[in-house]
Every structure is written in C-alpha cells, then in structure tokens.
Amino acid sequence: MSSSSQLRLALLAEESDIQRVASMEAASYPADEAASESGIRFRQKNAGAFFWAAYLPSGDKTSETLVGFVNGTLTANDELSDESMSQHDPHGSLLCIHSVVVDHAFRRRGLAAQMLKRYVRIICDSQPQVTRIMMIAKAYLVKFYVSCGFSVTRLSPVVHGQDPWFELELDCDAARRPPMIQVDAFTSEAFQGNPAAVVLLSSSAFHRPEATEWMQRVAIENNLSETAYAAPRERAAKSPEDVVEYDLRWFTPGAEVKLCGHATLSTAFALNDAGHVTTDQVLHFLTLSGVLVCRFEVRSDTQKLLVLMDFPEQPAEPIGPNFPLDEVASALGVEPETILDVKKATTDLLVRLTPEAFTKVNPNFVQLGAFDVRGFAVTAKMPQDSASDVDIQSRFFAPRVGVNEDPVTGSAHCALGPYWAPLLKKTTIKAQQFTPVRGGFITLDLVAAGAGRVLLKGEGVIVLRGKLTSSL
Secondary structure (H helix, E strand, O other): OOOHHHOEEEEOOOHHHHHHHHHHHHHHOOOOOOOOHHHHHHHHHHOHHHEEEEEEEOOOOOOEEEEEEEEEEEEOOOOOOHHHHOOOOOOOOEEEEEEEEEOHHHOOOOHHHHHHHHHHHHHHHHOOOOOEEEEEEOHHHHHHHHHOOOEEEEEOOOOOOOOOOEEEEEEHHHHOOOEEEEEEEOOOOOOOOEEEEEEEOOHHHHOOOOHHHHHHHHHHHHOOOOEEEEEEOOOOOOOOOOEEEEEEEEEOOOOEEOOOHHHHHHHHHHHHHOOOOOOOOEEEEEEOOEEEEEEEEEOOOOOOEEEEEEEEOOOOEEOOOOOOHHHHHHHHOOOHHHEEEEEEEOOEEEEEEOHHHHOOOOOOHHHHHOOOOOEEEEEEEOOOOOOOOOOEEEEEEEHHHOEEEEOOOOOOHHHHHHHHHHHHOOOEEEEEEEOOOOEEEEEEEOOOOOOOEEEEEEOEEEEEEEEOOOOO
C-alpha cells in the first residue's frame, strides 16, 4: 500500500498542529525565506480556509501523524508582488501559495505531488471565487510544479532570499472543467468491446440539485450507450486502508439506469488512468444498485490489466402462462419453435435460442421497444464444433432506453451467468457478446464472489482523454 493512497487533508486547526507546522516551515526553508511562527499563525487565523494539513495513519493505525501542509492567501491584485503576497484580502480572486512542505522523514514517497494536487482540487471545488492559483519557485522545483498542473509564466520580480524565482500559475476555471475519459470495455483492442464515457466530478458537483439534468444532457451529447459519472467520497476514519469510495451514476441517452457493467468497468480503468486509484486498492462504488466492488488484476500471460467486478446476481424467474412468445419471436426475426426458454431477469427478458437460430436474429427495434422491459438478453450455447474456448454467446437489445443494441452488457451477465451455470455444469463461464460490427469477452465466476454474487472479469482500452467545456 503506497503512502500517498492513505494521505488525508484537513484544515489546520489544532494548536499542537500549528506549532508542528511552524517547526516544519523553519526546517524546510532557509532562514531568509521561511515564514515566522507569527506569520504562520496570521495565515491560519485570517486565511484558514486556504491552510490545509496532510495526515498519514500512525504505525498503530489508531491515530494520525501530520506529515505536510499547503497554505496560501488571497489578493485582489492581478499579479504576484511583495505587497500582494504579504496580506490577505478575503474578497480577492487570486490565491498566492506560500508553502508546500512535506516533513523530511516522509519525503521521496510521492506525498508532495499528491498533497498539492488534492489541495488544488479542494480549492477549485470549495472556493468558486478563486480564478487563479499562483506561486513562485526556484529553478530546481519548476519541473515538479509543472507536473502538478502549473505553468511557468515568467521570471518573478519578487525578491525573496538570494536566488532567482520563477512564477507559476494554474487556471482554476480550466481546472474546474470536468475531465472525460472514453474507454472501450471488455476488450484488449481499440474500437472493439463496448464504449463508455466516464466523467469525473467533484463531490459537490455530483450532488447538486441540477446534476441529474446536466448528466442526462451530457449523455445525449455523447450519444454512447452509457455515460458514467463518478465522484470521490471522503475517506471514513474506520475504512480499510486499501478501500477507495466513489459515488457512481449511469445514463443512457434516454434515461438513468440502475446498473451498468461495462460503464462500471470503464470507470475503474478511467480512475486508474487518471491516477486517482492504484492497482493495489479496492474500489467501492455507491450506486442505485448498492455497493459495487471492483479490484484490479494483472493477466499472467499478457501482463495486461483486468478489472474484477463483484456484482449482485440477478435470478432468472419464470414468465407467466400468457406470455406472448410469438410476438417475441417476431420481434427477433426467428421462428417461435427456436426459442428454447424465456425468463424474466429483474428489468430484462432473457431469451435462449438454438445456436442455429441465434445466427439468424434480425431484430425489429420498434417491436422490441413496445415490451415493458429494459432490454432483451438473447443468448445461445456456442456450437459444439466451435474451436473457441467461449461457452456462451449473446446479444442485447434495449431500444426502450435509447440503445437499440449494446455491444457488451456487463449487467445482463449478472443474469446470464447464474442461468447458464447449471445448464453447463460450470462455475466459471467464458462469455462473448457482440453486434454485427463489434463485441467483447467477459469471464464469469459464480463462486469467488460468494452466494448471490457474480464476479465479472474483463479488460479495457482508453481511447480518448479530454475535458468538457460545459460544467455544473
């Protein structure tokens, strides 16, 4: 477990912590550059909302140790100067960072970068009046601050000690634009699998009253089968060290849905790609379907990253005696006698066909959309003469929620796995789902996740990184 993954930021408040911060400041800067204890106290008292301390669990894990801090003051001026950096104007929009300090005993662990990046996210999220964050730094630290999102603007006119300083700036308005990452899920190849967009939000933006409408509009704009929205939760004091919690919602272009497997897998890959979660951590997604657990695994044969998703099983229930089987056959373009079974799986219909009929499916989306279900999971056993190691095949149609056909549907396999396991007499099933143009693979484990759960395992490929110009 890396130290940075356990780092917690909190406003500096305790007297003992203020004294420790003053000592760390004095030990970290030359005497002609370090702020005095009275200067530290001035910033904490007058600009307390911008004075954050970083903590790590102590050795016995019953308390925390203050290991670093970041502080700044506001100015109404447009530029950094000796005057603007020596005062605090609560009505200012420019935040001047004075100190970024990690205790000597905790350096060389990546804590400084993690601390500063989190500080910037906190300020951008909680202080809307701040439009820019600026600082001055010596030449040997410029590369570090650039890696944290700052840009060099000029050689600073501020005289502070004996060495020259460079001025750096971070545009908060640009930083507030939500990042969006597009992932092809359940595949190791770009332009295969099932694409999903993942929008990473702050916690406050995620929970705003207008968030639902905005999320739906972005999903319509993306025009993908799913757009996921994730926001971090504050780490609970008693949470296991390796657990990271996120709120998660999913939207099709037509509606919000309660569960989406491929967009959950995509979110895990996106968070790892963006540096918010490491492969040795466990993700807990809080969703409309409860807590979904995701872990990471590296394939032994290809060394590629896999995501393991622990999802609730969706039992396949018998349908009523008056079910319109002929209408389902007509909507799928197959003969009624080729339908071997139909089950209700929560919000979907599971339709099992003969392998031969499966190859002839020709969906009528208008007819399918008339059924009062989220979608149709149409499935068949792989032909016995197939050279593939795949056990089952499927297609998924959901015109009622705005997705005529989905390339790979993780949530549908929460029903397909438990349905097929007794028929195949297997507890680990290799599944393939596809459309005429793309598809992917999912491995289903009916034992590892425990009773009433299904473990879905798949790969993913990042195909796009960017930022939305429209934000909440």
